[in-house]
Amino acid sequence: MNEISKEVLEQQEYLLYIYTPFCGTCHIARTMLDKIEAVHQENIFYEMNASLYPDFMQDNKIESVPCLVIKKGHDIKEKIYAFQSTGNIYRYLLEYQPELFRDKK
Template sequence: MEKIIQELVTVDYTQLKEIWKQEHLVITLAYTPTCGTCHVAKKMLEVIKAAMPTLVITQINLNYHADLANDFEIMSVPCILIHSKGSCEEKIYAFESVPYLYKKITSYL
């Protein structure tokens, strides 16, 4: 059986601002590479991306983009930012399950 890999798009803050302007719905994972929970959150989002291949899911390393953390008052990682129509609608810090995240995300469609 072939394994389906759904990579999240790695962006910088400047790119992310442009994506937020252009796309209807954007999911962004704010992470740091040494965070174990961040790796779990990324895997969960990869499952959602496999189920919804047209959904725009990005990731950004906060070690290099502290300005994003300041602008959005991100208190801890991982943090999922849900942007709809150019504005941040929700920040999620607790990742209960893939179905929980899927329901949260699809509520903005």
């Protein structure tokens, strides 16, 4: 997972994992995302420490952590707070990042 930057935040599309360092649930969610990246052998998600980006949190009405923000075409399409399972996260990836599941030759 790569740390978010101002340049990435200005992009049209990204998957952003928002956490705080002392949140136990955030660590569990991070493990799910790490497993997904390991299976695909690539960085899929960006990460953001919520404590360091209070303006982003307020401007985008992020209610709690962990949160997975899915941005497509300048709009936030989803804010996922209940990660539930790796399979649940895959459901969102199939919808918003189908290219991850195409045959790579």
